[in-house]
Amino acid sequence: MKISKEARRVARQLMKATVKDGRVDPAVVRLVVGRLKESKPRGYLGMIAAYGRLVRLELEKSHAVVESAIALNDDTRSAVEFDLQKKYDGKLTVEYQVQPELIGGMRVRVGSDVWDGSVKGRLERLRERIG
DSSP, rough: OOOHHHHHHHHHHHHHHHTTTEEOOHHHHHHHHHHHHHHHOOTHOOOHHHHHHHHHHHHHTTTEEEEEESOOOOOHHHHHHHHHHHHTTOOOEEEEEOOOOGGGSSEETTTTTEEEEEEHHHHHHHHHHHH
């Protein structure tokens, strides 16, 4: 679906009202979507789509996904969380996932930031260099 410039502008304005103290307020999100569905202004589906995308991106900024080949022990988890909280001003939730295909090491995603220290990632980068 193509979203109009007006729908994007309205979605950005709604997003400003949604973020309180640097966090997305879920109650405001439900209220905004409910009001849009109820009043059905022109292009409201595009507004909801654009608004949903902005909310998702904002939530991803405060959520870290740490993937490793094996389950991390408590000391390693604490060290990783400490470093991430320091880098992102203590506003992160951290989720751990075991991905055996990484072979070794870990990959960390926070929003659009990705740090790939996995063996699989290193092998792929080496393959790209060699051609």
